[in-house]
Amino acid sequence: xxxPERPFRSLARPTTPTDPDPAFAAALRERLRRAxxxxxxxxxxxxxxxxxxxxxxYLIVRDARDALSWYAEAFGAHTVGDxxxxxxxxxxxxxxxxGATLYLADPYPEYGLDGPGDGKxxxxxxxxxxxxxxxxxxxxxxxxTVERPATxxxxxxxxxxxxxYGHRWMLQTSPADAGPAPKPGDAVYLTLNVPDGxxxxxxxxxxxxxxxxxxxxxxxxxxxxxxxxxxxxxxxxDDTGVVPMYAVDDIEVAVAAVRTAxxxxxxxxxxxxxxxxxxxxxxGLPFYLGQLG
Amino acid sequence: MGSPGSRxxxxxxxxxxxxxxxxxxxxxxxxxxxxxxxxxxxxxxTAETFLAAVRTQVHGAAPLTVPWLIxxxxxxxxxxxxxxxxxxxxxxxxxxxxxxxxDPWDDELDTLRAQQVLEQLSPAHRAALTLRYLDDLPxxxxxxxxxxxxxxxxxxxxxxxxxxxxxxxxxxxxGGAL
Numbered sequence: 125x126x127x128p129e130r131p132f133r134s135l136a137r138p139t140t141p142t143d144p145d146p147a148f149a150a151a152l153r154e155r156l157r158r159a160x161x162x163x164x165x166x167x168x169x170x171x172x173x174x175x176x177x178x179x180x181x182y183l184i185v186r187d188a189r190d191a192l193s194w195y196a197e198a199f200g201a202h203t204v205g206d207x208x209x210x211x212x213x214x215x216x217x218x219x220x221x222x223g224a225t226l227y228l229a230d231p232y233p234e235y236g237l238d239g240p241g242d243g244k245x246x247x248x249x250x251x252x253x254x255x256x257x258x259x260x261x262x263x264x265x266x267x268x269t270v271e272r273p274a275t276x277x278x279x280x281x282x283x284x285x286x287x288x289y290g291h292r293w294m295l296q297t298s299p300a301d302a303g304p305a306p307k308p309g310d311a312v313y314l315t316l317n318v319p320d321g322x323x324x325x326x327x328x329x330x331x332x333x334x335x336x337x338x339x340x341x342x343x344x345x346x347x348x349x350x351x352x353x354x355x356x357x358x359x360x361x362d363d364t365g366v367v368p369m370y371a372v373d374d375i376e377v378a379v380a381a382v383r384t385a386x387x388x389x390x391x392x393x394x395x396x397x398x399x400x401x402x403x404x405x406x407x408g409l410p411f412y413l414g415q416l417g
Numbered sequence: 418m419g420s421p422g423s424r425x426x427x428x429x430x431x432x433x434x435x436x437x438x439x440x441x442x443x444x445x446x447x448x449x450x451x452x453x454x455x456x457x458x459x460x461x462x463t464a465e466t467f468l469a470a471v472r473t474q475v476h477g478a479a480p481l482t483v484p485w486l487i488x489x490x491x492x493x494x495x496x497x498x499x500x501x502x503x504x505x506x507x508x509x510x511x512x513x514x515x516x517x518x519x520d521p522w523d524d525e526l527d528t529l530r531a532q533q534v535l536e537q538l539s540p541a542h543r544a545a546l547t548l549r550y551l552d553d554l555p556x557x558x559x560x561x562x563x564x565x566x567x568x569x570x571x572x573x574x575x576x577x578x579x580x581x582x583x584x585x586x587x588x589x590x591x592g593g594a595l
Binding site: 128129131132133134135136137139140141142143144145148149152153155156157159160163360 | 434435438442443444446447448450451456459460463464467468471472487522524525526528531546549550551552553564566575578581
């Protein structure tokens with residue numbers, strides 16, 4: 125049988141650079157220069173969302189530009205301020221991960237500053253995350269080497285990995301810290317269903333100072349800090365918008381009550397935190413029920 | 418780093434976008450011109466692409482690279498076709514045809530004529546074929562860019578290939594003198 129796509133494959137076309145009309149090129153450059161100036165005046169560069177500690181790790185990474193996106197992708201880091209450019213190299217950049225500041229720069233062998241190379245790094249970066257398995261999986265998919273898979277320890281679940289620049293990260297989820305238990309009816313979690321999770325994180329990071337770590341689904345992010353907890357979920361959704369989760373004592377009773385009251389309830393699913401069910405009220409508004417613990 | 422280990426020098430204004438401009442402009446413009454075929458439109462979309470980059474650069478979000486700019490340009494192109502599709506909808510019947518049948522077709526396409534045929538197709542068909550074959554993107558990426566489901570995109574691609582073939586063969590019968 126003939127492949128119906130076959131004739132079309134010959135159409136693949138790499139980009140052929142084409143110089144536009146020089147007058148257009150010059151006019152656009154001028155427009156950009158003015159737009160950049162206007163923007164810089166209107167928006168001071170992003171600042172850190174938490175006070176800075178006196179002690180900050182300073183990582184030397186080959187290809188710091190690449191590393192900025194890698195740490196964003198793997199650990200939800202965001203760049204603070206403008207990187208200091210030094211020719212082709214990044215001479216200094218600051219990123220914030222989970223409220224902590226890291227400095228980054230390209231190697232400066234002339235100052236004796238180089239990345240860890242192939243040896244075992246003697247210093248590790250310890251990062252607390254809400255879901256260590258998800259964070260490890262995300263980092264591994266992005267190119268990290270797992271040194272020790274996550275295991276349960278008395279102090280929490282943790283694992284170790286080496287990032288593509290040779291730095292070791294110890295990721296750990298603390299055992300659930302005993303805050304006051306939520307009362308039935310409390311909103312305990314908000315899921316923001318958006319088309320692009322990473323973009324939403326950038327937006328709310330700029331507006332509210334949110335930082336987040338990758339969740340367990342692609343383009344899913346766990347925001348750190350706010351109460352109730354908030355997750356961002358990028359992708360195509362039936363319901364774009366905020367879907368709250370309400371705590372209940374007994375999810376089977378609650379699901380039955382939803383149906384009796386004229387709503388719809390989906391199946392009860394087991395989650396890391398307990399049991400959940402996606403429901404709709406009798407006017408169609410979506411919400412989750414959660415039986416925690 | 419100017420003063421290694423310390424909190425660096427006050428950063429000079431980041432020349433990022435402007436320093437990239439001379440190298441990136443022919444790439445972005447070339448990408449758009451090859452796909453939309455009209456100089457004025459390619460210029461408009463090029464300007465939109467770079468101005469969008471200005472807005473994102475302020476937030477220090479993505480590091481600026483040429484492939485990233487091409488990605489933005491691709492979104493601008495899709496937006497353009499979507500606007501066009503909206504304007505033209507209602508002026509013509511949606512092309513029918515069973516999206517599941519497709520006769521085997523094994524022709525060697527002439528690139529120049531293929532480009533002319535593409536320009537005669539509806540914006541939706543043109544968008545789907547351009548992203549899938551000229552840009553060589555997997556169907557899932559095409560679906561995400563067009564904001565359609567995977568299934569709907571596959572059906573759209575079948576219809577688009579059929580429409581392309583009808584048009585291509587009709588120009589052939591016209592004597593190939595086009």
